[in-house]
Amino acid sequence: MTNNLQFPENFLWGTATSSYQIEGGVKEDGRGESIWDVFSHTPGKTLNGDTGDVACDHYHRWREDVALMKSLGYKAYRFSLAWPRILPQGRGKINQPGLDFYSRLVDALLEAEILPMATLYHWDLPTALEGAWLNRSVVDAFADYTGVITRHLGDRVKNWFTINEPWCASHLSYTIGEHAPGMKDRSKGILAAHHLLLAHGEGVKELRKTVSDARVGIVLNMGPMHNDPDAPVSEDRIRFLDGELNRWFIDPLYGRGYPQDMFEDFLRMGVLNSTEPEFIKPGDMETIAQETDFLGINYYMRQFLSAEPEHVQAQKRADMPKTDMGWEIYPEGLFEILERVHREYHPKQLMVTENGASYADGPDETGRVHDQRRIDYLQTHIEAVWQAIQAGVPVSAYFQWSLMDNFEWARGYSQRFGAIYVDYATQKRTIKDSAYWYSDYINQ
Ligand code: FCB
Numbered sequence: 001m002t003n004n005l006q007f008p009e010n011f012l013w014g015t016a017t018s019s020y021q022i023e024g025g026v027k028e029d030g031r032g033e034s035i036w037d038v039f040s041h042t043p044g045k046t047l048n049g050d051t052g053d054v055a056c057d058h059y060h061r062w063r064e065d066v067a068l069m070k071s072l073g074y075k076a077y078r079f080s081l082a083w084p085r086i087l088p089q090g091r092g093k094i095n096q097p098g099l100d101f102y103s104r105l106v107d108a109l110l111e112a113e114i115l116p117m118a119t120l121y122h123w124d125l126p127t128a129l130e131g132a133w134l135n136r137s138v139v140d141a142f143a144d145y146t147g148v149i150t151r152h153l154g155d156r157v158k159n160w161f162t163i164n165e166p167w168c169a170s171h172l173s174y175t176i177g178e179h180a181p182g183m184k185d186r187s188k189g190i191l192a193a194h195h196l197l198l199a200h201g202e203g204v205k206e207l208r209k210t211v212s213d214a215r216v217g218i219v220l221n222m223g224p225m226h227n228d229p230d231a232p233v234s235e236d237r238i239r240f241l242d243g244e245l246n247r248w249f250i251d252p253l254y255g256r257g258y259p260q261d262m263f264e265d266f267l268r269m270g271v272l273n274s275t276e277p278e279f280i281k282p283g284d285m286e287t288i289a290q291e292t293d294f295l296g297i298n299y300y301m302r303q304f305l306s307a308e309p310e311h312v313q314a315q316k317r318a319d320m321p322k323t324d325m326g327w328e329i330y331p332e333g334l335f336e337i338l339e340r341v342h343r344e345y346h347p348k349q350l351m352v353t354e355n356g357a358s359y360a361d362g363p364d365e366t367g368r369v370h371d372q373r374r375i376d377y378l379q380t381h382i383e384a385v386w387q388a389i390q391a392g393v394p395v396s397a398y399f400q401w402s403l404m405d406n407f408e409w410a411r412g413y414s415q416r417f418g419a420i421y422v423d424y425a426t427q428k429r430t431i432k433d434s435a436y437w438y439s440d441y442i443n444q
Helices: 035-040 058-072 096-111 137-153 166-175 186-210 235-253 260-268 284-288 332-345 372-390 409-414 433-442
Strands: 012-016 076-080 115-121 159-164 215-221 225-227 294-298 303-305 350-355 395-401 420-423 428-431
Touching (some): 076 159, 096 115, 096 137, 115 137, 159 166, 166 235, 186 215, 186 284, 215 235, 215 350, 332 372, 350 372
Parallel strands (some): 215 294, 225 303, 294 350
């Protein structure tokens, strides 16, 4: 197909992964243990007891994976670094082989003319950091970890994301309990969120210190809230749910502090005992609101609100098409969220740091993967990005999630998001039709 839509000259087209989801090699070369190692090995926490022990074996096959990206003509690659590979105890002693792994990867990317864009934290926290995100000392540990990485890679990596999806790393992990470490207590979710946002702020400061020409931002998962006309949820409930998913994170990042209305809800719910909780120390809100160069948005779905959900997670409209994750397909929502964030918060630049679809399609008898549904998903969402740009939103990048099928957290290996099909028994990679389509689309 031809690309009729004109994207800005330097628009970055890429793909994304994260360390725990693809690397495997969890015990290799001195890597320490992460909360996802423990969680995935705890019975009942992941589908079929799947773990990231081997995953896509990218730790050994990274050369092949970079070659595949090059053959598809990707311009940029967003990957994450495994904190316990670099600092097995979370802080202190550096594990040089861990750093060397990422250093080699970065060199290979640059040689393939693929821009490396590194995420510092995509959920694989070292278990050695006691209390995990509930313990404020994790913030300093994160700043130190940031410095270790940037001193080693900052000469070659200039684009950095601090934290991936603080909502998932806090609420999904501490309030809803679906992700590591699997707690179910809203006040813990709020505390973890604060420390994640603080870590972001301290990370930005550290990055600016160590890499003078760094460009840096955070990645938020956001989505618009829509009401079910047949069973409408009250406006007040929508305000609350939007507050918990979207505003709680973006407001403080853009200097507005935490949304006051949410404090009042949390107080009423007995989740906080003050609208000025003592875990917020003087200076914290300034730290969180560090100036950044871009904002990453991960978009998969809108939230279709019906029947007063307790949390927003993947609220969907029953009669709409869904991906294999059960997530509603709603490309217009990507336009809406980009437009809203631009209008209300004015980030200098926006990047779609993740967008993609899980479909099980695998190789047919000829060895081809005909994943037309993924082509449709990508095309309609890319069109939404284009529309946002037409409406004046400064979007500068789009990353498909994901380069290859991988460990989809609590869903284990049951969900295939990849541009490349992975046969987990043999680790054979097969380029799907959608990857050829995307490659043509971005390279004409
Ligand atoms: C996002 C995560 C990513 C992946 C996709 C499907 O929430 O950032 O790791 O699991 O969802």
